[in-house]
Every structure is written in C-alpha cells, then in structure tokens.
Amino acid sequence: MRIQSEGAAEAMKVVKQENIKLDGSFAQEIAKLSGENVFLCYQCKKCASGCPSRMFMDSTPTELMRYAQLGMVDEAMKKNTIWYCVSCQTCSTRCPQDIDIAHVIDTMRIIGQQKKIKSDNNKLPLFNRLWMTMIKYMGRAYEAGLVASLNLFSGKPTKDMALGMKMMKKGKLKLWPSFRKPFATMKMFSRAKKLKK
Amino acid sequence: MKLAYYPGCSLHSSSVEYDISTRKVCAALGIDLVEVKDWICCGSSPAHQYDDLMSVALPAKNLAMVPQTEDLKQVCAPCASCYSRLKVAQQRLKDDNLKKDVETVIDLKYPDDIEVLHMLDVVTEKAGIEIVKEKVVKNLAGLKVACYYGCLMTRPPKVTGKKQFENPTQMESLVEALGAEAVDWNMKTFCCGAAFALTKTDVVLELTKKILTDAESSGADAISVGCPLCHANLDGRQTQINSKFKTDFQTPIFYFTELMGLALGIEAKELGILKHLTNAEKFLNERALV
Numbered sequence: 001m002r003i004q005s006e007g008a009a010e011a012m013k014v015v016k017q018e019n020i021k022l023d024g025s026f027a028q029e030i031a032k033l034s035g036e037n038v039f040l041c042y043q044c045k046k047c048a049s050g051c052p053s054r055m056f057m058d059s060t061p062t063e064l065m066r067y068a069q070l071g072m073v074d075e076a077m078k079k080n081t082i083w084y085c086v087s088c089q090t091c092s093t094r095c096p097q098d099i100d101i102a103h104v105i106d107t108m109r110i111i112g113q114q115k116k117i118k119s120d121n122n123k124l125p126l127f128n129r130l131w132m133t134m135i136k137y138m139g140r141a142y143e144a145g146l147v148a149s150l151n152l153f154s155g156k157p158t159k160d161m162a163l164g165m166k167m168m169k170k171g172k173l174k175l176w177p178s179f180r181k182p183f184a185t186m187k188m189f190s191r192a193k194k195l196k197k
Numbered sequence: 198m199k200l201a202y203y204p205g206c207s208l209h210s211s212s213v214e215y216d217i218s219t220r221k222v223c224a225a226l227g228i229d230l231v232e233v234k235d236w237i238c239c240g241s242s243p244a245h246q247y248d249d250l251m252s253v254a255l256p257a258k259n260l261a262m263v264p265q266t267e268d269l270k271q272v273c274a275p276c277a278s279c280y281s282r283l284k285v286a287q288q289r290l291k292d293d294n295l296k297k298d299v300e301t302v303i304d305l306k307y308p309d310d311i312e313v314l315h316m317l318d319v320v321t322e323k324a325g326i327e328i329v330k331e332k333v334v335k336n337l338a339g340l341k342v343a344c345y346y347g348c349l350m351t352r353p354p355k356v357t358g359k360k361q362f363e364n365p366t367q368m369e370s371l372v373e374a375l376g377a378e379a380v381d382w383n384m385k386t387f388c389c390g391a392a393f394a395l396t397k398t399d400v401v402l403e404l405t406k407k408i409l410t411d412a413e414s415s416g417a418d419a420i421s422v423g424c425p426l427c428h429a430n431l432d433g434r435q436t437q438i439n440s441k442f443k444t445d446f447q448t449p450i451f452y453f454t455e456l457m458g459l460a461l462g463i464e465a466k467e468l469g470i471l472k473h474l475t476n477a478e479k480f481l482n483e484r485a486l487v
Contacts (some may be wrong), residue, residue: 034251051386054406069440080344086400087242088351088388089349093362100353111431123396128243135255141206150395160398163433165476167211170472174210181235188258192250192302 003130023071030068034107040097041065047101057081061091061101068104080120082108094180123154136189139180200314201263201272201420202230205425206238212276212425214469219275219316219453225332225461230273233259234266235462237445239282242392254302255293257288260313261305275316275454276423281349282315315350317423334462340484342456343382343417344368345425347389352435360451362386362430367438368453372421375450375460382415383423384408391426398437402427405430406438408448409461419449419480421456428452435475449473449480459486 003061005142011179027038036102048060058079059067067076084106091101111117113125130149134142144164198325208216217428223230236259242461244252260283263272289306290296300307313356314322320329351362359365363386369379385407390401408431412420422428432450439446464486470477 021347022336053390053400055403056400084397084400086388086390086404087246087392088348090348090388093353102353106246107249110249113247122393124246127396128247131241131243132247132251135238135240140209141238141241143206143210147395160395163437166474167433170474172211172213172472179208180237185237187249187304188302191304192248192254195298195301196250 026071026076029111030104030107031102033110034100036100036104036107036108038065038068038104040101041095042068042097044096045156046094047097050090050092050094053084053086056084060104061085063185064105064108065099065101068108068174075099076108077112077117080122081114083122083124085119089164095144123150126150134177136185138177139185140178142174144175145177150184156170198227199229199231200268200319200323201233201266201269201270203233203236203239203259203272203274203279203283204240205274205276207276207278207429212316212452214450214472215275215425215428215454217467218423218458218463221463222320222454222461225458225463226320226328228324231267231269231338233272233475234262236262239279241278241282244282244333245285245295249330250302252282253286254290254299256282257281257290257299257307258303258305260286261303261307261436263311264308270310271312272312272313273319273483275345275423275425277315277349277432278426280313280315281356285391286357287311288356296302303428315423317367317371318436320454320457321371326370326397329371329457330358330374333375333460335460336371337456337460337486338376340377340456340486341380341416341418342372342377342451343380343412343415343420344385344453345412345420345422345427345431347391347422347424348386350423351386357405368421368423372456375456377456380412380417382411382417384411386409389430390429391424391430394430395427398434400437402434402441405434406442406444408437409438409444409448412448413446413480417448419451421451421453423453432473432475437445449475449477 011081047063054060059081064081085105089102151157204216240252240255346365351359351365354362372379390404393400435446455468455470
C-alpha cells in the first residue's frame with residue numbers, strides 16, 4: 001500500500017496554466033473552406049456508430065472531429081481515416097449538431113491534396129486527378145480509360161481484368177471516349193483557376 | 198409530361214441497361230424525356246473531394262443547360278450520384294457569393310427555379326403509382342424483392358428534401374404495385390462503398406457482402422436498385438465476393454425500371470436485362486418472366 005501511494009505521489013504532475021494552449025488554426029482553416037464549425041461537436045459518437053467504413057479507419061469520425069478541435073493536425077491528416085470515408089452521408093445526416101461531417105472530411109482531403117501531405121491515402125488523390133483531367137479534356141467521364149489508367153499508375157495493371165472482360169462482352173464498357181465539346185470544359189477549368197488566384 | 202433527362206456518364210457505358218429501361222418505361226407511361234443539351238459530367242465522386250468550386254460549377258453548368266433544352270424547368274437523373282450532385286449544387290448556390298463565382302466559371306446565368314428529380318420520384322410521384330398499376334399487364338406475383346436505396350437517393354435529407362431517409366418506402370410501394378412482394382430488411386440505405394469501387398475494392402466487397410447477406414436472410418429472391426454504382430457493385434462483384442468469402446451468392450440485381458418494364462410487358466432482352474453479370478436470365482426463365 002505504502003509503495004503504491006508513494007508512486008502515485010511521484011507521478012502526480014503540476015501543470016502550469018501557461019502551458020495549456022489551444023491551437024484553433026486548423027479548425028479555422030476548415031471553417032473558412034467549408035463553412036462548417038467543428039467546435040459544435042460534443043463527441044456523442046453517433047457518426048462513429050453509423051459509419052459503415054469505421055472498421056477500416058485508424059480513428060473514428062468522432063475522434064477525427066476531436067483532433068480538428070484540438071488542432072491535432074498530424075493525427076487527423078497523416079492517418080488513413082479521412083481517406084477511408086465512403087461519402088455515404090450517414091454521419092452528416094445523423095449529427096445532432098448539424099455538422100456536415102462528410103463535407104469536413106472532403107475539406108480535409110482537399111487540404112491534404114493541396115499541401116501534398118503524405119498518408120495512407122488509398123490512391124484517392126490519383127483517382128481524383130485522373131477523373132478530373134478526363135472531365136477537363138473530354139467533358140465526360142470515360143470509364144474504361146479511367147480504370148486502365150488508374151490500374152496502370154498504381155502498379156496493378158491486371159486488377160479487375162476478368163470483370164472488365166465480362167463487362168466488355170456484355171457491351172457494358174465503351175472502348176472509345178466520347179468528346180463532348182471539350183473546349184467548353186477546358187475553358188471552365190481555366191476560368192476557375194483564374195478566379196482562385 | 199415532358200422532362201429534361203440527364204443520363205450521366207455511367208448510363209452511357211457500364212449501366213447502359215438502366216438508360217434503355219428508363220427510356221422504354223417512360224415512353225410506356227407517356228413521359229417524354231429530352232436529353233439535356235450538351236450535358237457534361239456532374240463531377241461525381243472526385244470533384245467534391247478535390248476541387249470545391251468545380252464540384253458546384255460542373256452540376257451548375259448542367260442545370261443552366263436545362264432551360265436551353267426546349268425551355269424545360271424540370272430535370273430528372275436516374276443516377277443517384279448525379280441526382281445528389283445536382284441537388285447539392287442547388288443547395289450551395291443559395292449563397293450569393295458562390296453563385297457569382299460559379300456564374301463566372303460556367304459563363305452562363307444560373308437558373309434557380311429548376312426542379313431536380315430522381316427517376317424514382319418521376320415514376321412514383323410525377324406519374325404516380327396508380328398510373329403504373331393501371332399499365333401492368335404481367336403481374337410479378339411470387340417475386341420477393343429487397344428494395345435497395347443506397348446512400349444518395351435519400352441522404353442527406355437537407356439536400357434531397359426526403360422525409361423518410363432512414364427507412365424510405367417509395368420503391369416498396371412501386372414494387373408492390375407491380376405485383377411483387379417487397380421484403381422487410383435492414384440494409385436498404387446501407388452504403389455499398391461505391392466511391393471506392395476502383396481504388397479500395399476490399400471495402401466494397403466487405404460492404405456489399407453485408408447487403409447481399411441481409412437480403413438473402415430476409416427471404417428476398419432479388420434486389421431492386423436505382424443507382425448505377427450500386428448495381429455495378431452488387432451485380433458485377435458477386436463472383437469476387439463468392440471467391441473471397443467462400444459464399445455462394447447468385448442474387449440477381451435489377452434496376453427498378455427493369456422490373457417496371459417486365460410488368461408493363463416489355464421483353465427482358467429489349468430492356469437490356471441480359472447485360473447483367475449475375476444470374477438474371479436464368480432467374481427470369483425459371484419464373485417465366487422472359
């Protein structure tokens with residue numbers, strides 16, 4: 001007994017008030033980009049309970065909200081959590097504080113891609129870049145090209161090959177892209193770029 | 198009734214049968230679909246997690262093309278993802294600053310009086326279940342269907358405006374009007390992992406397996422869907438699921454428009470059902486629906 005209480009006394013810490021700081025800049029950055037206020041979250045765990053993808057994530061959406069509140073940027077951005085969100089909107093639908101959590105996660109992904117933060121990102125930045133490039137130059141998505149280029153760039157050229165062959169046989173994959181007034185979408189992208197500057 | 202029709206990229210490729218059956222069914226119901234002039238991709242899965250401005254501008258451009266398509270004011274999308282992106286854009290464009298930016302990007306005036314409908318809304322609400330019931334020539338009696346909505350047809354309710362978003366019943370009413378039985382099950386709004394179909398297929402297989410398992414244990418013979426991505430995962434990946442989890446799923450997945458088409462007396466072949474990858478033809482043969 002005596003030893004234990006002595007140990008406890010030793011482990012007790014005195015925290016100086018000036019060391020308690022809260023860095024709200026990450027939360028503010030999210031608010032500026034998305035209009036969402038992560039400080040409204042009171043950790044009820046409804047989002048985590050309903051999340052179909054939580055078993056694949058390093059942290060739950062509830063923990064993610066806490067990291068955002070506390071400015072724990074590395075915990076939020078360098079783990080796989082944000083990259084395993086399936087955008088199913090269950091959390092945003094059920095949040096009692098009306099935080100659009102899926103939108104917050106989208107915003108974190110945009111920040112992560114712009115700042116090129118390294119993480120277990122599930123090849124999603126590559127997927128996004130390829131698809132958006134396709135829209136820019138073709139106006140529409142070109143599925144066969146998307147699958148082929150994604151598999152090629154991620155080093156798995158034969159992934160889903162059998163499925164692709166079956167789909168092709170059934171006439172479910174268009175081999176050639178359709179160009180729909182590509183200059184119109186290219187102009188849209190360049191106007192957007194100018195606007196952002 | 199004349200509506201602008203926004204098929205979306207998937208309906209021109211991997212889910213061409215949804216496009217075919219939608220057009221056939223609408224023609225049978227007297228709904229005139231006019232394809233939106235020069236439509237472009239809505240931005241689907243990538244835009245909203247890559248470029249916020251473009252994720253609104255791409256659907257906004259399509260909405261702006263609606264009045265230029267025979268002066269129409271209503272647009273319908275069969276794809277749940279397209280529907281959702283169009284609706285989200287409408288919601289976001291209530292912000293005047295964003296609207297100004299988007300109008301600069303699309304170089305068109307954004308019309309704020311367009312009504313966006315999912316194809317299921319069109320047949321159940323605009324045409325009406327009663328009208329569908331009257332047109333049924335081949336009752337689908339004996340068919341047990343699990344109606345699967347997935348995520349974006351109902352969620353988030355702030356965007357879709359749906360009152361029943363956890364337990365929707367629109368498709369059940371439709372399926373029952375066709376004479377089939379709609380089973381009670383748990384996974385009707387559970388996610389199939391659509392956005393990860395190409396990048397993280399393991400997630401898709403896991404989630405899709407849960408949906409197929411629940412449908413089967415609820416006594417359903419088939420699943421009815423209203424989204425090309427749900428269909429691609431549930432129909433296309435059953436072989437992969439069976440080999441990964443040592444299961445034996447042979448569940449045919451139908452678009453609700455295909456079930457409607459069958460009940461309205463249109464041949465399965467004409468509806469494009471034979472393009473499915475899992476068991477559709479055999480299933481319909483056994484039930485004398487071909």
